[in-house]
Amino acid sequence: MQSAGSPLGQAPTKASTGIAGFDEITNGGLPHGRTTLLVGGPGSGKTIFALQFLARGARECKEPGIFVAFEENSARIVANATSFGWRLDELLGKEKLFFLDAQPQFDLVQSGDFDLGGMLAALEAQAKAMRARRIVFDALDVVLALLPDQAAKRREIYRLHAWLLARELTGIITAKAGGDETSVVIQQQFSFMQFMVDCAVILNHSVALGVSHRNLRVLKYRGSGFDENESPFLIGSGGLEVAVARTPARVDAKVSNERVSSGVERLDTMLGGGYYRGASILITGFSGTAKTTLSGAFAAAACQRGERTLFVSFDSDCNEVIRNLASVGIGLDQYVKNGCLRMISARSISGSAESYLVRVKTLAEAHGARCLVIDPVSTWYKSSNDSTVQNVADRLIDWSKGDGITLLCTSLLDEMSNRVENGSPLQISALVDTWIHLNYLMQAGERNRGLSIVKSRGTAHSNQLRELILSDAGVTLADTYTAGGEVLMGTLRWEKERAERVASETAEAAAKLKRVKLDAEEAELEVRVKSLQTELTAKQVEKALLVRATQSHEGELSRGRSQMKELRGDDATIAGAEASLP
Amino acid sequence: MSRRALFKFQLYVAGDAPNSVQAVANLAAFCRDHLADRHEIEIIDVFREPKRALAEGILMTPTLVALTPPPVRKVVGTLSHAPTVLLALGLVAGAA
Numbered sequence: 001m002q003s004a005g006s007p008l009g010q011a012p013t014k015a016s017t018g019i020a021g022f023d024e025i026t027n028g029g030l031p032h033g034r035t036t037l038l039v040g041g042p043g044s045g046k047t048i049f050a051l052q053f054l055a056r057g058a059r060e061c062k063e064p065g066i067f068v069a070f071e072e073n074s075a076r077i078v079a080n081a082t083s084f085g086w087r088l089d090e091l092l093g094k095e096k097l098f099f100l101d102a103q104p105q106f107d108l109v110q111s112g113d114f115d116l117g118g119m120l121a122a123l124e125a126q127a128k129a130m131r132a133r134r135i136v137f138d139a140l141d142v143v144l145a146l147l148p149d150q151a152a153k154r155r156e157i158y159r160l161h162a163w164l165l166a167r168e169l170t171g172i173i174t175a176k177a178g179g180d181e182t183s184v185v186i187q188q189q190f191s192f193m194q195f196m197v198d199c200a201v202i203l204n205h206s207v208a209l210g211v212s213h214r215n216l217r218v219l220k221y222r223g224s225g226f227d228e229n230e231s232p233f234l235i236g237s238g239g240l241e242v243a244v245a246r247t248p249a250r251v252d253a254k255v256s257n258e259r260v261s262s263g264v265e266r267l268d269t270m271l272g273g274g275y276y277r278g279a280s281i282l283i284t285g286f287s288g289t290a291k292t293t294l295s296g297a298f299a300a301a302a303c304q305r306g307e308r309t310l311f312v313s314f315d316s317d318c319n320e321v322i323r324n325l326a327s328v329g330i331g332l333d334q335y336v337k338n339g340c341l342r343m344i345s346a347r348s349i350s351g352s353a354e355s356y357l358v359r360v361k362t363l364a365e366a367h368g369a370r371c372l373v374i375d376p377v378s379t380w381y382k383s384s385n386d387s388t389v390q391n392v393a394d395r396l397i398d399w400s401k402g403d404g405i406t407l408l409c410t411s412l413l414d415e416m417s418n419r420v421e422n423g424s425p426l427q428i429s430a431l432v433d434t435w436i437h438l439n440y441l442m443q444a445g446e447r448n449r450g451l452s453i454v455k456s457r458g459t460a461h462s463n464q465l466r467e468l469i470l471s472d473a474g475v476t477l478a479d480t481y482t483a484g485g486e487v488l489m490g491t492l493r494w495e496k497e498r499a500e501r502v503a504s505e506t507a508e509a510a511a512k513l514k515r516v517k518l519d520a521e522e523a524e525l526e527v528r529v530k531s532l533q534t535e536l537t538a539k540q541v542e543k544a545l546l547v548r549a550t551q552s553h554e555g556e557l558s559r560g561r562s563q564m565k566e567l568r569g570d571d572a573t574i575a576g577a578e579a580s581l582p
Numbered sequence: 583m584s585r586r587a588l589f590k591f592q593l594y595v596a597g598d599a600p601n602s603v604q605a606v607a608n609l610a611a612f613c614r615d616h617l618a619d620r621h622e623i624e625i626i627d628v629f630r631e632p633k634r635a636l637a638e639g640i641l642m643t644p645t646l647v648a649l650t651p652p653p654v655r656k657v658v659g660t661l662s663h664a665p666t667v668l669l670a671l672g673l674v675a676g677a678a
Contacts (some may be wrong), residue, residue: 100636100641101639102641104642105656108656108658109655109656109657109658109666109667109669109670110657110658110659110666111657111658111659111660111661111662111663111666111667111670112601112604112605112608112659112660112661112662112663113601113604113659113660113662114601114642114643114644114645114658114659114660115596115599115601115642115643116641116642116643117596117597117599117601117602117628117629117643118594118596118628118635118640118641118642118643118644118645119641119642119643121596121628121629121632121635121643122628122632122633122635122636122640122641124632125632125633125636126632126636143642146642146658
């Protein structure tokens with residue numbers, strides 16, 4: 001069943017669907033010149049998918065399209081699609097789009113077997129006239145239901161498929177499946193079709209915990225790689241938007257060494273210069289720990305640098321946030337006015353985590369945001385199960401990284417417990433680059449805010465707990481004191497600071513006094529040394545005099561004795577006297 | 583009275599597809615049996631005149647369109663089941 005359009009050995013070319021995310025999943029779109037089966041329950045978005053595919057082709061790919069409506073009146077389809085801004089009327093007017101109403105009449109009388117040959121002949125003429133390249137058969141199951149037996153149904157499906165292939169039209173056949181018991185037959189019908197077509201996509205719409213979840217899955221795609229997982233999608237203001245984990249072209253894009261200020265000077269110092277550009281930052285804490293304030297400081301700093309910023313608040317009104325932050329010296333008002341900052345209050349939005357993500361993404365892209373604040377991201381956990389949230393958190397971070405957006409999320413811990421350490425409500429914490437935790441410390445009848453950096457990848461960061469002080473002048477951080485294994489904050493810190501100041505002054509005075517005393521002692525000793533020296537010299541002189549005096553005295557004596565002997569002439573006494581001498 | 587009325591038929595066929603060939607034969611037999619001398623049949627091949635089929639909204643072949651007497655009626659299929667056709671053309675009461 002090789003299409004004539006793509007010779008053997010050549011990968012099929014793709015027909016872009018214009019559906020954000022879907023073209024990424026399928027590496028470019030639906031197989032060009034081949035047939036795609038789109039199966040889904042009622043309200044799963046099949047018709048919108050198909051219409052968007054046609055609108056894209058007609059508007060951007062120079063591929064006019066035909067829409068064969070078996071179920072719904074074409075006027076109603078066009079009317080319903082006006083909200084998506086595809087301007088179908090305009091395309092209809094230019095003959096780039098054609099609707100064929102093929103709803104079986106309710107009073108249709110049937111006698112015996114029939115086939116779709118007439119329709120195909122009519123379509124062929126139309127396709128030739130308008131050079132159509134794309135065609136959609138919406139709700140084929142409706143017409144198949146009229147056929148008497150399985151063999152006839154198969155025959156018509158084959159007829160249709162062969163016709164599409166021969167004309168090299170890129171076709172979508174949609175069919176209902178799932179939902180109720182009666183669809184089992186249809187499912188059998190279409191499971192056979194799934195073997196026949198080149199590409200099959202399943203749309204799914206379910207409700208979990210009262211929240212609607214939509215996802216789609218590419219079941220098969222001949223001759224092409226594709227993302228095999230279920231991908232959540234949303235019907236947004238511009239049509240379908242499929243959430244994809246990663247935009248393949250942007251993987252590992254833009255790793256920056258640039259630092260961006262957190263808006264709090266001291267915090268920048270703690271982080272070694274600020275957050276990295278394009279990093280994801282998580283601020284956790286109980287309610288009232290100034291998470292929003294820190295987010296606001298970051299947003300204000302970004303706007304001051306002239307970077308477009310999106311601030312999404314999930315728990316309070318924008319004006320409230322602006323007012324509250326103004327009270328701590330963070331003026332966001334001016335930036336909102338000059339258009340640099342876009343504040344969105346998403347309090348009223350209820351939906352799945354996917355829908356939040358897609359909305360935030362759309363808004364950020366529309367605003368051209370370089371910095372994004374989500375306050376708090378924990379709202380998302382409420383409406384989804386753990387695995388979905390994990391998935392969404394992954395995609396949020398991948399997306400912001402890929403786009404080089406610096407992302408700051410806050411996360412509310414709803415219990416006054418230390419759940420943060422075991423991490424169960426915070427799947428996102430493992431993924432973020434910087435994690436700042438805010439906490440209360442209760443001491444001496446006070447509640448003070450503490451800030452610590454749990455982690456900060458690629459950054460030498462302070463391991464110390466700081467006290468976060470909010471005042472009219474802004475946000476500041478103060479050192480905390482550790483005393484006897486306890487951290488001191490607030491008044492206790494102030495007292496400690498004062499005590500230390502007094503103590504150091506006292507110590508300084510004491511040291512001065514001691515120095516003066518020592519100087520005096522030194523001087524005294526020097527004087528004493530001098531006087532002793534003088535005394536010593538005198539003694540030495542005296543001693544020398546004494547020696548000399550003794551010598552002269554002895555000389556006198558011996559001289560006297562020898563004179564005497566000479567005078568006496570006494571030899572014996574001379575000998576005796578000489579012997580007795582020492 | 584409908585018994586006297588002229589039946590104008592258009593039969594849309596898809597070339598010589600088996601269903602269509604069968605329908606032509608069935609219609610001829612039906613007219614012979616029930617509407618002798620008061621019917622006109624035009625056979626339209628959708629392959630030759632697709633625009634006409636499109637304009638008329640004929641998508642399934644074969645389709646029989648009974649233009650007169652009013653109202654216009656359509657019967658889809660090979661017309662193999664004569665009672666259904668009779669019923670559709672409002673001939674049941676008269677035939678009974």
